[in-house]
Amino acid sequence: MAAYVSALRAPSISSQSPLPKTFPNSLKSSNPLSATFPSKLTDGVCRFGAITCSSSNGNLPESINDEVRRFKRFLEEKRRAELASRIASGEFTVQRSGFPSALRNNLSKLGVRQDILNFIFQWFSDRDECPKIPEAKGAIKAIRTEPFFIPLYELYLTYGGIFRLTFGPKSFLIVSDPAIAKHILRDNCKAYSKGILAEILEFVMGKGLIPADGEIWRARRRAIVPALHQKYVAAMIDLFGQATDRLCKKLDDAASNGEDIEMESLFSRLTLDIIGKALFNYDFDSLTNDAGIIEAVYTVLREAEDRSVAPIPFWEIPIWKDISPKQKKVNEALKLINDTLDNLISICKRMVEQEDLQFHEEYMNEQDPSILHFLLASGDDVSSKQLRDDLMTMLIAGHETSAAVLTWTFYLLFKEPTVMSKLQNEVDSVLGDRFPSIEDMKNLKYTTRVINESLRLYPQPPVLIRRSLQDDMLGEYPIKRGEDIFISVWNLHRSIHLWEDADKFNPERWPLDGPNPNETNQNFRYLPFGGGPRKCVGDVFASYEVVVALAMLVRRFNFEMAIGAPPVEMTTGATIHTTAGLKMTVTRRVSPPVTPSYGIPVVKVGSSECISQADFELDQKGEIPNTRFFQQLGK
Numbered sequence: 316m317a318a319y320v321s322a323l324r325a326p327s328i329s330s331q332s333p334l335p336k337t338f339p340n341s342l343k344s345s346n347p348l349s350a351t352f353p354s355k356l357t358d359g360v361c362r363f364g365a366i367t368c369s370s371s372n373g374n375l376p377e378s379i380n381d382e383v384r385r386f387k388r389f390l391e392e393k394r395r396a397e398l399a400s401r402i403a404s405g406e407f408t409v410q411r412s413g414f415p416s417a418l419r420n421n422l423s424k425l426g427v428r429q430d431i432l433n434f435i436f437q438w439f440s441d442r443d444e445c446p447k448i449p450e451a452k453g454a455i456k457a458i459r460t461e462p463f464f465i466p467l468y469e470l471y472l473t474y475g476g477i478f479r480l481t482f483g484p485k486s487f488l489i490v491s492d493p494a495i496a497k498h499i500l501r502d503n504c505k506a507y508s509k510g511i512l513a514e515i516l517e518f519v520m521g522k523g524l525i526p527a528d529g530e531i532w533r534a535r536r537r538a539i540v541p542a543l544h545q546k547y548v549a550a551m552i553d554l555f556g557q558a559t560d561r562l563c564k565k566l567d568d569a570a571s572n573g574e575d576i577e578m579e580s581l582f583s584r585l586t587l588d589i590i591g592k593a594l595f596n597y598d599f600d601s602l603t604n605d606a607g608i609i610e611a612v613y614t615v616l617r618e619a620e621d622r623s624v625a626p627i628p629f630w631e632i633p634i635w636k637d638i639s640p641k642q643k644k645v646n647e648a649l650k651l652i653n654d655t656l657d658n659l660i661s662i663c664k665r666m667v668e669q670e671d672l673q674f675h676e677e678y679m680n681e682q683d684p685s686i687l688h689f690l691l692a693s694g695d696d697v698s699s700k701q702l703r704d705d706l707m708t709m710l711i712a713g714h715e716t717s718a719a720v721l722t723w724t725f726y727l728l729f730k731e732p733t734v735m736s737k738l739q740n741e742v743d744s745v746l747g748d749r750f751p752s753i754e755d756m757k758n759l760k761y762t763t764r765v766i767n768e769s770l771r772l773y774p775q776p777p778v779l780i781r782r783s784l785q786d787d788m789l790g791e792y793p794i795k796r797g798e799d800i801f802i803s804v805w806n807l808h809r810s811i812h813l814w815e816d817a818d819k820f821n822p823e824r825w826p827l828d829g830p831n832p833n834e835t836n837q838n839f840r841y842l843p844f845g846g847g848p849r850k851c852v853g854d855v856f857a858s859y860e861v862v863v864a865l866a867m868l869v870r871r872f873n874f875e876m877a878i879g880a881p882p883v884e885m886t887t888g889a890t891i892h893t894t895a896g897l898k899m900t901v902t903r904r905v906s907p908p909v910t911p912s913y914g915i916p917v918v919k920v921g922s923s924e925c926i927s928q929a930d931f932e933l934d935q936k937g938e939i940p941n942t943r944f945f946q947q948l949g950k
């Protein structure tokens with residue numbers, strides 16, 4: 316199954332009908348080709364340049380290296396432009412049988428424009444009682460070096476909001492249409508499972524919340540969501556501040572020594588430290604420490620990512636899986652993490668047993684406000700193995716996602732200095748010399764918009780994976796049970812049909828006095844945390860985490876790309892990584908020290924409505940959303 320994901324790195328293409336039937340008419344371009352690739356066709360610059368986000372930092376001297384990079388980039392753009400016009404010409408289109416399709420394909424090869432063909436053949440497709448999903452064939456070697464979601468975008472522009480991508484006997488449905496995404500994720504979610512994703516992640520997450528389906532998922536979601544109640548998240552703000560303060564100290568040293576610093580790995584360590592404390596009260600202290608457990612976490616994380624892009628499921632090959640040094644290392648790492656988690660669970664159990672416990676909806680132990688402590692105190696009747704699976708799942712889900720958001724936000728800010736200075740102005744006036752508190756979250760409006768916009772341009776993860784458990788209708792197309800589906804959040808968030816200046820980093824597109832954008836108020840064109848019952852349980856936690864970190868960092872420092880830094884390009888695992896890090900030069904902005912506020916803030920936010928209760932009620936209707944902090948905070 317991992318091979319499927321891997322295959323998507325290098326699709327080659329064709330379609331049964333390049334007419335994107337799922338586009339509303341108003342969104343259809345009169346000339347798909349010119350609408351899709353305007354700048355490429357008119358000025359020789361492929362619009363994809365903005366998406367691949369190679370960066371020259373402006374500080375680089377004119378050097379041979381620069382020239383080599385520019386030349387490589389030119390070749391890359393040329394290759395893309397050629398590929399795009401080959402897709403649009405129908406070269407890769409899977410032929411439909413029957414006279415109209417044969418005629419259409421022949422006319423297409425003769426160079427008749429797609430919009431004219433669409434017009435002529437509309438009549439035939441209208442009479443087709445059972446329309447077939449446009450189909451593209453995969454195998455283009457020319458694009459195998461790219462993250463797989465990039466060619467999917469080009470295919471989407473040609474084939475529309477739903478198309479089938481086939482690789483030999485295997486095929487995937489690629490969904491980039493908000494209405495179909497809403498149907499799969501929310502309206503008919505019970506008809507879909509996590510499919511391939513669950514198979515790939517089983518080795519590390521077991522039956523944890525992300526891969527689990529059916530009753531196990533339902534029971535675990537009911538147990539876990541209440542743990543992320545308002546008082547808990549408010550307490551976490553303090554933790555975010557303290558962890559970011561440790562990162563600031565590191566940056567301070569770098570600024571004093573004039574050292575450049577690789578931000579992506581620091582963000583990864585920052586969010587690991589946070590999630591360890593937040594989940595099971597364990598201080599990885601990875602910003603200052605390189606203990607074996609940290610290496611073990613990264614070994615397991617990288618293995619999960621490798622498996623998701625592997626050409627064959629190498630970890631299932633008999634004998635080899637037992638003798639491969641890499642697999643041995645992974646197994647040892649897993650054992651170390653599992654032992655550590657088991658140990659933490661026992662320690663926590665003992666704490667709970669000795670506690671004079673009065674459990675209630677917003678229960679929180681002041682010494683150990685972790686999710687694990689809440690779950691044990693709640694009397695959650697669950698095996699240690701299940702608990703471990705859940706903790707491991709959240710450790711992975713809540714670690715690299717937040718780190719990736721911070722990485723790409725800093726990259727985007729570097730490219731848009733006006734946004735950076737507006738952001739710094741807001742942080743200066745809202746925070747002054749304090750650590751952020753829960754109350755500041757509603758006042759850091761522009762900071763939140765910067766994160767909203769960063770999540771639009773770099774969604775983590777860029778695709779959501781599902782498998783149909785029964786026959787269904789997607790838009791006007793019937794589909795069978797057992798279809799593997801990729802909902803491309805990347806395509807939804809970057810669609811030129813759904814967004815004005817889709818590739819532009821423009822936090823102003825979200826009005827400051829408007830609601831916090833989410834899947835509901837954006838009608839599923841915006842899915843930073845997914846949607847429907849399987850929406851992220853950590854959405855509010857993560858939003859505040861990245862807002863606090865961003866605010867504290869830009870308050871104290873200015874960031875520039877380091878001289879000679881490698882270009883910033885994307886590669887993908889579970890989240891979007893850079894290929895060679897985000898190397899920056901950090902300078903101190905203003906000197907007043909930020910005064911830490913210690914202790915757990917117990918701030919009552921908005922109404923006392925209990926998340927678990929609301930969650931439970933909606934669950935009865937088949938939908939379990941998350942906290943409603945943003946609404947309560949008036950965002």
Ligand code: HEM
Pocket residue numbers: 524525536708709712713714716717720774775776779780842843844845846848849850851852853854856857858861
């Ligand atoms: C900015 C950071 C984060 C982003 C962008 C993010 C994004 C997402 C998305 C898109 C999903 C839906 C996946 C799907 O439908 O297939 C998801 C699910 C999930 N996330 Fe997050 N997440 C973030 C942080 C966190 C944190 C901090 C936690 C834990 C505290 C967490 C725990 C989970 C869990 C457990 C699920 C599975 C929920 C279920 O299937 O019921 N996430 N996340």
